[in-house]
Amino acid sequence: MELLKLGLVGLPPAEASLIATLFRLHKVEPSFIWTLATMPPFDALLVDAECEEALFLPLKGAGTRVARLGADANGASDRLSRPIRSDLLVRWLNAIEVEILHGGQDQFSSTLSTSKASHKGDEPMQTRPPPVTRPAEVLAPAPTVATGARTFKLRRWPSQELLKGDVNRIRMATLLSRRPLQVAELVSLSRVPESRCVAFVDALLNARLVDSTDLPAPNGAGALGRSPAAPSRPAVAPPKARGVGASLIASIRKRFGIG
Amino acid sequence: MKEHKIIITGTMGAGKTTAIAAVSEIPPIVTDVTNNDTSVDKAMTTVGFDYGLLTLENGDRIRLFGTPGQARFRFVWSVVAKGALGLVILIDNSRPDPVDDLKVYLEGFASELASLPCVVGVGRTETHPEPGLDVMAQALEDMGHVFPVLPVDVRQRDDVVLLVDVLLSQLEADLS
Amino acid sequence: MNLNELIPHPVLQRAQRQARDIMEAGLGVQAVVLATVDGFAVTSAMSGATDPSRIAALASSISSIGSVATQEAGLGRCTNLILNTDKGYAVVRQFFIDKTELVLIVVADGSSLLAQVMYQANQFAKDVALA
Numbered sequence: 025m026e027l028l029k030l031g032l033v034g035l036p037p038a039e040a041s042l043i044a045t046l047f048r049l050h051k052v053e054p055s056f057i058w059t060l061a062t063m064p065p066f067d068a069l070l071v072d073a074e075c076e077e078a079l080f081l082p083l084k085g086a087g088t089r090v091a092r093l094g095a096d097a098n099g100a101s102d103r104l105s106r107p108i109r110s111d112l113l114v115r116w117l118n119a120i121e122v123e124i125l126h127g128g129q130d131q132f133s134s135t136l137s138t139s140k141a142s143h144k145g146d147e148p149m150q151t152r153p154p155p156v157t158r159p160a161e162v163l164a165p166a167p168t169v170a171t172g173a174r175t176f177k178l179r180r181w182p183s184q185e186l187l188k189g190d191v192n193r194i195r196m197a198t199l200l201s202r203r204p205l206q207v208a209e210l211v212s213l214s215r216v217p218e219s220r221c222v223a224f225v226d227a228l229l230n231a232r233l234v235d236s237t238d239l240p241a242p243n244g245a246g247a248l249g250r251s252p253a254a255p256s257r258p259a260v261a262p263p264k265a266r267g268v269g270a271s272l273i274a275s276i277r278k279r280f281g282i283g
Numbered sequence: 284m285k286e287h288k289i290i291i292t293g294t295m296g297a298g299k300t301t302a303i304a305a306v307s308e309i310p311p312i313v314t315d316v317t318n319n320d321t322s323v324d325k326a327m328t329t330v331g332f333d334y335g336l337l338t339l340e341n342g343d344r345i346r347l348f349g350t351p352g353q354a355r356f357r358f359v360w361s362v363v364a365k366g367a368l369g370l371v372i373l374i375d376n377s378r379p380d381p382v383d384d385l386k387v388y389l390e391g392f393a394s395e396l397a398s399l400p401c402v403v404g405v406g407r408t409e410t411h412p413e414p415g416l417d418v419m420a421q422a423l424e425d426m427g428h429v430f431p432v433l434p435v436d437v438r439q440r441d442d443v444v445l446l447v448d449v450l451l452s453q454l455e456a457d458l459s
Numbered sequence: 460m461n462l463n464e465l466i467p468h469p470v471l472q473r474a475q476r477q478a479r480d481i482m483e484a485g486l487g488v489q490a491v492v493l494a495t496v497d498g499f500a501v502t503s504a505m506s507g508a509t510d511p512s513r514i515a516a517l518a519s520s521i522s523s524i525g526s527v528a529t530q531e532a533g534l535g536r537c538t539n540l541i542l543n544t545d546k547g548y549a550v551v552r553q554f555f556i557d558k559t560e561l562v563l564i565v566v567a568d569g570s571s572l573l574a575q576v577m578y579q580a581n582q583f584a585k586d587v588a589l590a
Contacts, residue, residue: 111459181420181432191445194431198449201429202400202456213455268368270458272287273451275339280306282448312531314523316496317560319465328497330516331524355498355516 034075293373307335369450400453487571
């Protein structure tokens, strides 16, 4: 699998070192295909919020995604908040990866329809598209659904007709069965393109199989923001306390040969 | 080196031992004895637990435990399920009342299922399509659960692996 | 399960008598349960309110795990298991009547002597098998 490259511009050495450490930790996961690079071409750039555009524009290629690292992301999809968080960094990288490798759409209808319009199933997976010239301004805040306006929680396991025997749909349904998720979280966890996630959630809504909850007014919760607190569960040790982490899950998947 | 476990339970004849054998790197250790229950057409039955093993790259081990299926061995269920990563419930759709069978395990593992990832694998659906999986899903919803329900043939390694993948997805959702 | 098909009636009667005799022998025995190898109670004698079918299932589980353990250790077939507790012990004995494998569990309190209870369990197996 071809590695995707992230470049860092204008970050303090300590922060760059932290990101390098996070990358080393995530490398144990077979699905983590990012590497830190110092030379272009970059698939993504993480730039200090105070850094002038002139400093990184020469490094930016036609398809390079850029995010600013600063005090407050305010829900923007091209911003990450300090102090840097591993889960939010990976979520941003995953979203880019899905877009690059699975053919994200340039024009994208984001409003999650609750109409009874029939759905003919997901768009087929696309091969990596040719690079698209995108001026920096096009990286606008993600559409409504992806900015986490709503969360979705499965109420009942979907029918086989809806799942179509598709492993990705099964995985998405499984994730939604566990706790309320924003679409952005679903994209990040499932590694399925956003358009397919939206189409699937739309189908679940039409079939009345999900509960949808509007998030409160943004206070930093956006595409890369924290999802609302999950409904309280009985006090049982959380997975991490039981020694279950992302690396264990990745190891088990690798051992079973699960992609 | 850490030890983790995945539990496989379900009705007699649902394929618990077969499922473990499909993925274990060692020949499963089984506690099968002669079946004297004439209502079930099976020569042997598990009365202790089945045991399989997988070793991960870093040396950690995943132990696979198959529980006895009959309710009279319920005391084994909670002992074996303690500290597990997840639970697989295998249901044989050719039995007289598979939904009732499912309820036995949902009740038997009730305290564990408050937080433990779980997946229901339904076997023999090709030859016995009724009750459909939607009926199982409805039964789960009625009991306050939303667990994945998948048709499986535990003789096929890929089907067993899919069950494990679904458990792992649930753990991933719990982590984030 | 049809008990009569598994165990001849005279044998069953003999087993019932033996179980009662052990209970009444003043050895501190709390329960005697004869079970099929897959956990069904064949006959029992109990002093408390414990459910004999539960004890039968327990005995068959312990017996099978013991068998697997001894075989994995290369020690051959397990014939006896003794569970020592702070309040007494349980003796689990496996034996055959013709080709039918059975499991006997004798549960005793702290006032009993282990050797005596083991002797009674062995005698039970011999007498019932010969009946």
